[in-house]
Amino acid sequence: FQKCSTSSHAISAAASWISSNGIIDVSNIRLQPSETAALVYAVDQSPGIHSLWLTQCGLTEESLSALAGTIHQLKGSALLNRNDLSKTRLYALLRHIPSGTRLTDVSFSECQLTDEDVSYVARLFKQCTSLKRLNLSSNSIGPTGALQIFNSIPPNSPLEQLDLMSNDLCGLDGTAVGLALQRAEQLKAVDFSNCGLRDDSVENMLPHLSSLVQIEKLALDANNLTGKILPVVADLFRKRQQTRLMKQNLQTMGINVCGTDISESQLSECAESCSQTDDVLHTLKFILLEGKLNS
Numbered sequence: 001f002q003k004c005s006t007s008s009h010a011i012s013a014a015a016s017w018i019s020s021n022g023i024i025d026v027s028n029i030r031l032q033p034s035e036t037a038a039l040v041y042a043v044d045q046s047p048g049i050h051s052l053w054l055t056q057c058g059l060t061e062e063s064l065s066a067l068a069g070t071i072h073q074l075k076g077s078a079l080l081n082r083n084d085l086s087k088t089r090l091y092a093l094l095r096h097i098p099s100g101t102r103l104t105d106v107s108f109s110e111c112q113l114t115d116e117d118v119s120y121v122a123r124l125f126k127q128c129t130s131l132k133r134l135n136l137s138s139n140s141i142g143p144t145g146a147l148q149i150f151n152s153i154p155p156n157s158p159l160e161q162l163d164l165m166s167n168d169l170c171g172l173d174g175t176a177v178g179l180a181l182q183r184a185e186q187l188k189a190v191d192f193s194n195c196g197l198r199d200d201s202v203e204n205m206l207p208h209l210s211s212l213v214q215i216e217k218l219a220l221d222a223n224n225l226t227g228k229i230l231p232v233v234a235d236l237f238r239k240r241q242q243t244r245l246m247k248q249n250l251q252t253m254g255i256n257v258c259g260t261d262i263s264e265s266q267l268s269e270c271a272e273s274c275s276q277t278d279d280v281l282h283t284l285k286f287i288l289l290e291g292k293l294n295s
Contacts, residue, residue, distance in 0.1 A: 022048055022076065027055035036063045043070045050076035051105075059083045061092040068096030077105035081135075085111040090120045094127070103128045107135035109163075115145035122152035125159075132158050137165040137191070143172040150180035159184055163191040165219070170196035177201075178208025189217040193256070197223040203232045209253075210239040216251050221258040227266035229257070233281055234273035241277040256282040 026039065031054075043049050052067075052074060059067075059080065071078050071093070085093070085108060106124060113121070118141060124131060136149070146169050153159060169192065181187060202225060209215065233255060244250050262283055274281060 023051040023053065024049055025053040026057060027053050027079075028057075030058040031063055033062065033066075036066050040066055040070045043073065050074055051078070053077070053079040054083065055079055056082035059085075059089070061089050064089055064093040065096060068093050071103070072097050072101050075102045075104070075130075077107070077133075078103055079105075079107040080111065081107050081109040083111055085113060086117055090117050094120050094123055097127050099127050099129070101128045102130045104130050105133040106131060107133075108139070109135050110138045113139040113141055115142050115148075118145035118148050122148055125152050125154055125157060130158060132186075133161040133163075134159065135161075135163040136167070137163045139167055141167040141169075143169050147173055147176055147180075150177050153180060153184045155183050155185075157184055158186050160186055160188045160214075161191075162187070162189075164195060165191045165193045166195070168196050169201075170198060170224070172197060172201045174201040174204030174206075175208070178205040181205075181212065182208055185212075186214055187212065188214050188251075189219075190215075191217075191219040192223065193219045193221040195223060197225065199225055199228045202229050206232045206236045210236055211243065212253075213248070213250055215253055217254050217256070219256045220260075221256050223257075223260070225257060225260045227260070227262040227270075229260075230262065230266050230270040230281075231273075233257075234270050237274050237277040237279045237281075240279055244278065253279045254282060255279070258282060 024039070024043065026035075029035070031039065039052075043052065052071065054067075057063075057080075064085075080093075083089075090108075090111075090113065106128065108121070113136065121134075121136065124134065141149075141164065146164055146167065149162075149164075172195075181190070197220065202220060202223075206229075209218070237253075240250055240253060260283065267283060270281065
């Protein structure tokens with residue numbers, strides 16, 4: 001139904017046809033109360049639906065309250081990107097979602113969330129015990145809010161991906177984040193790209209990641225980092241390789257620092273230190289020279 005001028009009747013009539021696919025996507029439609037009610041009815045009458053995509057639907061507090069019970073039934077993804085969920089709106093949604101919700105994928109990207117809203121987001125880990133992917137990119141979350149999210153991840157959490165890209169995390173307590181990540185044993189990817197991170201935050205975080213078995217990607221692109229972090233990266237990779245030599249099955253880890261100010265000598269030194277490891281450091285930078293793109 002993307003970008004359609006639809007009606008409550010159209011949504012209801014299509015429900016049985018959609019249920020075989022399992023996804024209802026009404027993104028880019030401003031859902032009025034009648035359409036929201038029809039959507040709730042459609043999902044309730046179609047047990048095959050596992051995911052609901054509601055990007056940029058202009059959801060009101062009333063609509064969010066109405067959708068809560070429906071979202072509770074889903075076993076797949078709930079995407080609410082580009083809706084204003086700040087202040088009381090996110091609370092209106094999450095307060096009606098009980099523990100035991102089986103959602104695996106929740107996305108609140110570009111929802112104007114701040115540190116004040118994070119306490120409601122943190123409840124998701126208790127309410128959605130099957131949560132594997134959480135996207136909070138492009139909000140206004142600060143270092144205090146981000147740390148609250150990490151501290152809310154329970155031991156033995158199934159969380160695999162956490163996206164905090166494009167939030168202002170300058171001053172983030174790297175040590176506390178590193179310790180919190182150690183509890184997320186299934187975590188495979190964390191995205192801190194374009195978060196204003198500085199060297200000290202990353203230097204304090206990385207040493208705590210040496211024993212994470214599943215982690216495959218740590219994105220630190222487009223931050224305020226310098227080549228000073230490279231010795232810490234090299235030390236982390238050496239420790240992970242030593243763990244592998246003790247016959248522990250660690251995934252190959254990639255750390256992305258594209259756009260970081262790294263000199264050729266710093267990069268050469270790091271490359272030599274990391275040459276005997278399975279892990280990978282991505283440092284690609286693009287420079288425009290005489291109209292040609294060189295990497």
